[in-house]
Amino acid sequence: MEAIEKDVHSFILNEFLPGEDPAELTASTPLITGGILDSITTLKLVVFLEEHFGITVEAHEAGVEHLDSIRQIAELVAEKKAA
Structure with a gap:
């Protein structure tokens, strides 16, 4: 699961938060309720x-x-990969 988190973390940083400090985006950072992701993103x-x-x-x-x-x-x- 750590590898999945790493890939998703990199994608979100590169696509939606360019230039942000990678340490600020943690595994528990709220993405939708925190306003990082909207419907399009x-x-x-x-x-x-x-x-x-x-x-x-x-x-x-x-x-x-x-x-x-x-x-x-x-x-x-x-879950989906295991199914």
């Missing part, structure tokens, strides 16, 4: 997850319950 994140990890994120999973932190995202990806 959440969609971009879902496309990345699907392409990079070879999974399918269902519409009901593309919300704050599953994508509000890097840890939640990694758990979702790990």
